Amino acid sequence: DIQMTQSPSSLSASVGDRVTITCRASQGISNYLAWYQQKPGKVPKLLIYAASTLQSGVPSRFSGSGSGTDFTLTISSLQPEDVATYYCQKYNSALITFGQGTRLEIK
Amino acid sequence: QVQLVQSGAEVKKPGASVKVSCKASGYTFTSYDINWVRQATGQGLEWMGWMNPNSGNTGYAQKFQGRVTMTRNTSISTAYMELSSLRSEDTAVYYCARRYSYGDPVDYWGQGTLVTVSS
Numbered sequence: 001d002i003q004m005t006q007s008p009s010s011l012s013a014s015v016g017d018r019v020t021i022t023c024r025a026s027q028g029i030s031n032y033l034a035w036y037q038q039k040p041g042k043v044p045k046l047l048i049y050a051a052s053t054l055q056s057g058v059p060s061r062f063s064g065s066g067s068g069t070d071f072t073l074t075i076s077s078l079q080p081e082d083v084a085t086y087y088c089q090k091y092n093s094a095l096i097t098f099g100q101g102t103r104l105e106i107k
Numbered sequence: 108q109v110q111l112v113q114s115g116a117e118v119k120k121p122g123a124s125v126k127v128s129c130k131a132s133g134y135t136f137t138s139y140d141i142n143w144v145r146q147a148t149g150q151g152l153e154w155m156g157w158m159n160p161n162s163g164n165t166g167y168a169q170k171f172q173g174r175v176t177m178t179r180n181t182s183i184s185t186a187y188m189e190l191s192s193l194r195s196e197d198t199a200v201y202y203c204a205r206r207y208s209y210g211d212p213v214d215y216w217g218q219g220t221l222v223t224v225s226s
């Protein structure tokens with residue numbers, strides 16, 4: 001099975017900072033990579049799919065890149081409402097795998 | 108609008124089974140697979156398996172093989188996930204979520220159902 005590894009597991013940044021989260025697949029998955037945001041006590045929300053396509057309604061400060069095994073989620077200017085845990089997900093087959101999550105906090 | 112509405116919280120004893128329902132509306136139920144994902148308190152998302160509501164075909168994560176059964180009732184646009192031989196480690200929020208097909212991400216999620224396993 002393909003494993004998904006995110007880093008860091010947690011990070012703290014200031015409002016306005018540029019934030020980057022990485023996700024690595026143990027085997028190539030082309031661009032079948034999605035990013036989800038889960039705020040405390042809430043349901044996960046799809047942010048980005050196909051590695052770099054922004055889901056409708058998601059603020060443009062979020063962006064994604066990568067292909068094959070290495071992917072990044074970038075928040076260009078961190079806002080207080082971005083406090084959440086972020087998960088990557090591979091979906092290149094019937095079997096779905098999530099990364100372990102990255103908890104993002106405000107300094 | 109697309110909605111997946113799940114059944115309410117459950118409390119079960121170790122060794123028992125639980126069956127969670129997920130009622131779909133706002134789209135054609137048989138056109139999207141239903142996936143089940145669980146999340147223990149303070150932990151990450153764990154995929155359990157999928158079901159195609161049109162064919163009834165299923166696929167389960169190896170970890171849950173033999174303990175999980177995913178079914179549906181197309182007449183009422185409802186999917187079900189039954190987990191048997193419950194143990195304390197199965198205490199978690201269980202989510203249903205729809206996915207169009209292979210090569211598509213999960214896009215809409217149910218609100219979650221808390222299953223507590225306790226003696």
